[in-house]
Amino acid sequence: MHNGKKIGEILVDLKVLSRPDLxxxxxxxxxxxxxxxxxxMARDMGLAREEEILAALAVQMDLLPDIRRLNLKQILxxxxxxxxxx
Numbered sequence: 001m002h003n004g005k006k007i008g009e010i011l012v013d014l015k016v017l018s019r020p021d022l023x024x025x026x027x028x029x030x031x032x033x034x035x036x037x038x039x040x041m042a043r044d045m046g047l048a049r050e051e052e053i054l055a056a057l058a059v060q061m062d063l064l065p066d067i068r069r070l071n072l073k074q075i076l077x078x079x080x081x082x083x084x085x086x
Contacts, residue, residue, distance in 0.1 A: 051076060
């Protein structure tokens with residue numbers, strides 16, 4: 001079920017974050033006194049939207065058939081379709 005990639009790596013693959021953005025978020029997470037998840041930090045920094053983080057989580061959890069072959073727009077569309085049919 002889990003493809004082994006971390007959320008930040010998936011966000012880079014989906015072209016939501018650049019490599020330098022990934023490093024900035026990781027550094028901010030490391031410096032933070034209280035623990036904050038990567039996705040929360042990226043959102044708080046204005047580098048990723050909630051829906052983009054959810055799409056990355058869907059990829060990480062392999063929620064859709066062949067999800068790793070889809071781009072961000074396709075993932076969001078399929079997640080939206082799944083939400084409206086349930």
